[in-house]
Amino acid sequence: MFIYQCADCKIQIELTRAVMKVVDGSVITKDSECPECGQYTREVEKKFTGFPSLIRTEPTLRKK
Numbered sequence: 001m002f003i004y005q006c007a008d009c010k011i012q013i014e015l016t017r018a019v020m021k022v023v024d025g026s027v028i029t030k031d032s033e034c035p036e037c038g039q040y041t042r043e044v045e046k047k048f049t050g051f052p053s054l055i056r057t058e059p060t061l062r063k064k
């Protein structure tokens with residue numbers, strides 16, 4: 001799930017998938033236009049909760 005928010009209207013829209021395309025040299029997401037003003041919204045920074053235990057503190061380098 002991708003959440004996009006209009007910078008002007010503060011309206012958030014949800015997209016189940018993000019299809020990127022380039023318009024006027026800017027990378028935008030297809031179907032991410034604001035329903036109010038019609039400008040392209042920007043993706044809201046994802047909040048990572050319950051991070052999978054991929055980050056480990058022990059050294060990963062093997063000793064030769």
Ligand SMILES: [Zn+2]
Nearest residue numbers: 006009034037
């Ligand atoms: Zn808007």
